[in-house]
Every structure is written in C-alpha cells, then in structure tokens.
Amino acid sequence: MRYYVISALVVLPLLALLSMIAPLAVKPAERPIGPEMAVVQPGAADPSRGEALYRSKCYGCHTQQANVGPDFAVSGFKTRYADDESIIAILRAGRSPMPAFTEKMLDEQGLADIIAYLRSLP
Numbered sequence: 756m757r758y759y760v761i762s763a764l765v766v767l768p769l770l771a772l773l774s775m776i777a778p779l780a781v782k783p784a785e786r787p788i789g790p791e792m793a794v795v796q797p798g799a800a801d802p803s804r805g806e807a808l809y810r811s812k813c814y815g816c817h818t819q820q821a822n823v824g825p826d827f828a829v830s831g832f833k834t835r836y837a838d839d840e841s842i843i844a845i846l847r848a849g850r851s852p853m854p855a856f857t858e859k860m861l862d863e864q865g866l867a868d869i870i871a872y873l874r875s876l877p
C-alpha cells in the first residue's frame with residue numbers, strides 16, 4: 756500500500772510536468788509556415804546551396820592553397836565576369852585542366868546557385 760502511495764506521489768507530478776511540456780514539442784511540419792521558415796523558391800538562385808556545391812565541385816582547385824585555378828575570393832572575379840552567361844559558357848565548355856561541367860554533373864539550378872555564391876563573395 757505504502758509503495759503505491761509513494762509511487763503515485765512521484766508519478767503524478769511527473770505526468771503533470773509532461774503534459775505541460777508536450778504542447779511545446781510540436782512537430783516541425785505542424786508548425787505554421789512563417790517568415791522564419793522561408794522556403795527557397797524553385798528556380799531562384801540560392802547562394803548557400805551554391806556554396807555547398809562549390810565546396811564539393813570547385814573548391815579542390817579554386818583556392819589559394821590548391822592553386823590550380825584562380826581563387827575567386829581574391830581574383831577580382833566579379834569585375835572580370837560581370838555577366839553570368841560568360842561564366843556559364845566557361846563551365847559548360849571546360850577549360851583544361853578544368854573539366855567541362857555537363858548538365859549531368861551540374862544542372863541549371865546548381866549552376867545558378869554557384870554563380871549566386873560567387874557573386875556573394877566580397
């Protein structure tokens with residue numbers, strides 16, 4: 756009997772606490788979509804996605820350390836490539852030893868994202 760009383764004393768406050776916490780733990784999908792959950796529009800270039808792509812596909816050559824291709828952070832890149840089409844043309848054609856980035860390796864969206872990232876560099 757005594758055991759039941761003690762365990763009730765422990766369990767009941769715990770349950771009360773849990774019921775207070777539970778509403779806070781709403782699954783993300785059930786949260787209303789507000790400005791803080793800004794979703795990237797399909798088709799819009801996203802520099803942060805571009806940065807991830809750049810790190811996986813370009814970074815190995817285009818840094819001062821690698822020094823295979825020019826480091827875009829210091830190469831005056833933006834002034835030399837004012838238009839996106841010239842960058843796209845270079846990437847699609849390749850420039851030895853840089854491979855040609857075909858549609859299969861880098862789709863239109865990825866290309867736009869990478870360019871947005873390069874443009875966002877200081």
Ligand code: HEC
Binds near residue numbers: 815845850853
């Ligand atoms: C295998 C190494 C390598 C990889 C990977 C690579 N590049 Fe290059 N890239 C080069 C080299 C080397 C050059 C310079 C070629 C030349 O003009 O002699 C170059 C040139 C360029 C140029 C022209 C730069 C200029 O100043 O004229 C652009 C733009 C460029 N790369 C973008 C990229 C992007 C974006 C990626 C990733 C999608 C990438 N490269 C991946 C090696 C690489």
